[in-house]
Amino acid sequence: EAAGELKLALSQLRGGLSEVRSLLFGLSPTGIDMGFEVPLKRLADQVKRSWGTELTWKLTGKLEEVPLLQRGNVFKAVVNAAKSGAPHVKVTIGNSRRIVRVLIIDDGKGFDVEKEKAAARERGSYGLQNMEERVTVQGGEFAVSSVIGKGTTISFKVPLRTGKGE
Numbered sequence: 001e002a003a004g005e006l007k008l009a010l011s012q013l014r015g016g017l018s019e020v021r022s023l024l025f026g027l028s029p030t031g032i033d034m035g036f037e038v039p040l041k042r043l044a045d046q047v048k049r050s051w052g053t054e055l056t057w058k059l060t061g062k063l064e065e066v067p068l069l070q071r072g073n074v075f076k077a078v079v080n081a082a083k084s085g086a087p088h089v090k091v092t093i094g095n096s097r098r099i100v101r102v103l104i105i106d107d108g109k110g111f112d113v114e115k116e117k118a119a120a121r122e123r124g125s126y127g128l129q130n131m132e133e134r135v136t137v138q139g140g141e142f143a144v145s146s147v148i149g150k151g152t153t154i155s156f157k158v159p160l161r162t163g164k165g166e
Contacts, residue, residue, distance in 0.1 A: 061095035098160040107151040
């Protein structure tokens, strides 16, 4: 009996450590200073292992011009969307005419956007709201559409920041 309890405790500890690593990676993705490719590859491996989600991406334009802070904000939005549990998530990130554009499409269960925003506020979960705020505070535009049974599309664009330290 003690061996079984120890095995269960170890399993729970491993799961907890995995969740902490996942959280830390989402907050400060390793490799983001070199671009999006390395962190997206790690995220793809992580969501495949955790939820069975197939994450694919396309990167266009001069993304090396995107300041580190903006890269981090873009990546946080991708992390939130990738954790939806959808079977497939497609991400496009581009920089054109000094505008960073992001499109995230999944084929998950979908949801009623307004009802979900209200329900999320009630339970203290602010994923979509945080994404939208990160975009609008940078002078950008954010949109989310979802169809129950079909999936969700999140799109946003933000002007490229040029200030020092950004």
